Amino acid sequence: SQQGEEDPQALSIQEGENATMNCSYKTSINNLQWYRQNSGRGLVHLILIRSNEREKHSGRLRVTLDTSKKSSSLLITASRAADTASYFCATDAGGTSYGKLTFGQGTILTVHP
Amino acid sequence: EAQVTQNPRYLITVTGKKLTVTCSQNMNHEYMSWYRQDPGLGLRQIYYSMNVEVTDKGDVPEGYKVSRKEKRNFPLILESPSPNQTSLYFCASSLIGTGYTDTQYFGPGTRLTVL
Numbered sequence: 001s002q003q004g005e006e007d008p009q010a011l012s013i014q015e016g017e018n019a020t021m022n023c024s025y026k027t028s029i030n031n032l033q034w035y036r037q038n039s040g041r042g043l044v045h046l047i048l049i050r051s052n053e054r055e056k057h058s059g060r061l062r063v064t065l066d067t068s069k070k071s072s073s074l075l076i077t078a079s080r081a082a083d084t085a086s087y088f089c090a091t092d093a094g095g096t097s098y099g100k101l102t103f104g105q106g107t108i109l110t111v112h113p
Numbered sequence: 114e115a116q117v118t119q120n121p122r123y124l125i126t127v128t129g130k131k132l133t134v135t136c137s138q139n140m141n142h143e144y145m146s147w148y149r150q151d152p153g154l155g156l157r158q159i160y161y162s163m164n165v166e167v168t169d170k171g172d173v174p175e176g177y178k179v180s181r182k183e184k185r186n187f188p189l190i191l192e193s194p195s196p197n198q199t200s201l202y203f204c205a206s207s208l209i210g211t212g213y214t215d216t217q218y219f220g221p222g223t224r225l226t227v228l
Binding site: 031041092104105106 | 144148155171172201203205209212214216218220221224
């Protein structure tokens with residue numbers, strides 16, 4: 001399986017609810033990044049969290065990183081219909097894999113108005 | 114405006130006909146990379162470049178070539194395209210730090226169909 005794997009594969013919620021997506025990875029990392037993709041379009045960067053950080057916030061987004069469990073979570077609070085998109089995590093292993101980025105398969109989030 | 118541009122955006126071609134997808138960034142980024150996106154497989158890295166004249170294979174380099182003669186450009190070359198290279202392709206660029214890549218800026222994508 002891939003280095004970054006998101007869970008769940010699909011998530012359907014109502015506007016105003018919180019959405020939580022998880023990402024697991026296998027090897028040690030230098031940083032982990034979260035991206036959003038609206039249907040068939042380019043990816044947009046959301047948050048980058050470094051291996052020595054445990055939590056990061058950006059507006060309604062909160063990302064946590066647990067390097068002991070090799071996992072990260074993305075929380076979107078008070079979701080809006082405009083948050084409907086696919087969300088991907090990407091890991092940068094650094095070291096001898098410096099420059100190789102591995103993306104997960106993504107979580108498809110649908111927010112119903 | 115800071116951006117990554119790709120051309121063409123859409124391309125339909127036939128098996129074996131050489132093609133090039135261009136990628137250009139105006140942010141003076143050292144790092145550039147190509148990905149392909151297929152349903153159910155997420156994004157997979159094809160090639161990446163840490164700087165001019167430095168390129169390395171990603172996870173799925175077979176059937177592709179790249180070159181990095183200038184910092185701003187990173188073309189993707191398919192010498193003899195085959196139907197299994199039908200996909201959505203993304204170019205991205207970023208700054209690099211000591212031992213890590215930074216936030217990736219993505220182009221709008223190129224949808225390639227090989228008949």
